[in-house]
Amino acid sequence: MxxxxxxxxxxxxxxxxxxxxxxxxxPDAERVPLDEARGRVLAERVDAGLDVPGFDRAAMDGYAVGGRDTFGADEADPVVLDLVGTVHAGAEPDVEVEEGEAAEISTGAVMPPGADAVVMVERTTETEAGVEIRTAVAPGDHVMLAGADVAAGERALGPGTRLTAREIGLLSALGVESVPVRGExxxxxxxxxxxxxxxxxxxxxxxxxxxxxxxxxxxxxxxxxxxxxxxxxxxxxxxxxxxxxxxxxxxxxxxxxxxxxxxxxxxxxxxxxxxxxxxxxxxxxxxxxxxxxxxxxxxxxxxxxxxxxxxxxxxxxxxxxxxxxxxxxxxxxxxxxxxxxxxxGLPEPATATVTARMAAEERYGEGRTRMLPVGLVEAPEAVGEEGDATGAAGGDRDLLAYTVDKGSGATTSLVEADGVVEVDADTAYVGAGESVEVELFSPDVRPPSVLGVGEDDPALARLLDALDRPRYLAVGSREGLRRFRDGVPDVVATTAGSPAGDPEPLGAYDREWGLVVPAGNPEGIAGLGDLVDRELRFVNRGTDSGLRTNLADALADLADERATTRHELVEAIDGFELAARAHESPARKVAAGDADAGLGLRATAEKLGLGFVSVGTERVRLFANPDRAEKPGVEALVTALDERLAAILDELPGFGQ
Structure with missing residues (x-):
């Protein structure tokens, strides 16, 4: 052992x-081809081995001249120079500019011998007598001299430089084929x-x-x-x-x-x-x-x-x-x-830290430094601002930080959190409203455009696809209403109970619920009474689910009909306390042969090719925090409800308005 x-x-x-x-x-340094060097870090200094540019070149289209020949020229008294030829970019000049002469030249072309300046074409006119120059230029005007960008022997890039498109452009100009870089x-x-x-x-x-x-x-x-x-x-x-x-x-x-x-x-x-x-x-x-x-x-x-x-x-x-x-x-x-x-050899990433207020008290007493994953949501004072979580576009923001802690084994915590609050080992709790520093997972993190909580629902999932950066936490109607009461989310979706206070109603629709059974309903299940009277394996939803609340209400009605108590009926159902998390979970247990019936929706049963015994319909209602009704993300949700909901409900069996 x-x-x-x-x-x-x-x-x-x-x-x-x-x-x-x-x-x-x-690791040891290595040499990589230039086309593989993006993002790598130089291990050594790179010096220019040649002038860039390697020749005097025209900085614009016009005429190459000797600057001395244009002295005194202006719009009222132009100078006329003889046109002796043309110089194109990429070609060696085949003309020489003497006193009183000019050569037409293209941007980037080699300056011809005898010329030391360029007159832009807009200040010239070609005539039968030659080229009319209407402005004076000094030697060097509109000319990039050899080595003006980088001179041979000059330090071009130093060790530790991370190679981006800019640096690779410079190395290309120097004719560098491969570069020494820090090993990865x-x-x-x-x-x-x-x-x-x-x-x-x-x-x-x-x-x-x-x-x-x-x-x-x-x-x-x-x-x-x-x-x-x-x-x-x-x-x-x-x-x-x-x-x-x-x-x-x-x-x-x-x-x-x-x-x-x-x-x-x-x-x-x-x-x-x-x-x-x-x-x-x-x-x-x-x-x-x-x-x-x-x-x-x-x-x-x-x-x-x-x-x-x-x-x-x-x-x-x-x-x-x-x-x-x-x-x-x-x-x-x-x-x-x-x-x-x-x-x-890479630098530390840009600091991405924001100040937020804790949405709820977080108690902790294990004597270890805590890396607390949190999500962010804009509080009412920040509504209408755009930009990333650091407030780059809208100034400082009023942000709420809410814990995203389903346990270390929950992979969804990886995407539902925006950053981490480091809590010192000696800190027993962080109070609601207390200011905390949130280290974002990256400088690009932005709070969701709208944060919703509540009932797990396939129609709402499709509706959210129409929004930019929504986040929805399917915590169930009861937990969703609690969080909504505490002022954390923008929106709540509920099928059991209503939010306290004066919430802003956004929309509502119906969905049919009941018992999901194997295809063909081999046990001949007709309703809730069969779960009570027969030895059938049942899978329920969690206690926060609105579906479970409505099931409990239906069992209460059945208890009244039988002159007994709901508790007696619940005790008779094998698996009533076996709770599955999501709306499809009980149906998938049925499909796997692990249960005779599961609490679910008609839409789920038909999606999975299972049978369905209807029990009733329930109303899915969406409400907004009244302080955030004008938040752009909430307004986008309202638009989606108006424009897309009807078509979505038509696609889902058992759904309607």
């Missing part, structure tokens, strides 16, 4: 940063766990399998930080296989990142591999999410061609990330990404 590894003294976040900073991730750290990514399946492969949910999220999210994050990600096959929880993959990655990469198998459980053995095949520098950090982080060094796999094959071949830095996607990405972004950027 494997001994359990205990977390003892957790390292502080500062100690974790120091441990990672002490790892050597920087090669980062090997190994996800661990027997339960992982790569997207595109068959998934057996009944066996506890889940899709491998971390390999792809971490690879994308590595690339954004300036590294070169390499995906390795995922490792199971077998020690030998984990060792083989990790050491192979260590031999081929500058840094190895694993995710999962870093906690203190008996099956999480990755720390054993690091201790036995490298050096474990840190195990566990006082931060949430992300406590089970490892930092160390790892020997490469044995080199079979060496005199002593048992000796390691090379090695790399190593960081073990937690298995849950939110934890893994938070730890990567906080601790690992800065080290990759430094190794690649």
């Amino acid at each position: 494997t001994d359990r590894k205990e977390f003892r003294d957790l390292s502080t976040p500062a100690q974790a940063r120091d441990a990672i900073d002490g790892l050597d991730l920087a 750290p090669v980062v090997g990514i190994v996800s661990t766990g027997d339960e992982l399946v790569r997207p595109g492969e068959d998934l057996d949910s009944a066996a506890g399998q889940i899709y491998d999220v971390n390999s792809y999210t971490i690879a994308a994050a590595v690339a954004e930080a300036g590294g070169d990600p390499v995906l390795y096959p995922h490792a199971g929880d077998d020690y030998d296989e984990m060792e083989r993959l990790l050491r192979k990655a260590a031999a081929e990469c500058d840094l190895v990142l694993s995710s999962g198998s870093t906690s203190a459980s008996a099956v999480d053995v990755i720390y054993q591999v690091i201790e036995e095949r490298g050096e474990l520098l840190l195990h566990g950090v006082a931060v949430k999410p992300g406590k089970p982080m490892l930092v160390g060094r790892l020997d490469g796999r044995p080199d079979e061609s060496a005199d002593d094959p048992a000796e390691p071949s090379g090695g790399s830095a190593y960081v073990g990330l937690p298995g849950y996607p939110v934890s893994a990405l938070t730890i990567f972004r906080t601790f690992v990404a800065p080290a990759i950027r430094e190794a690649a």
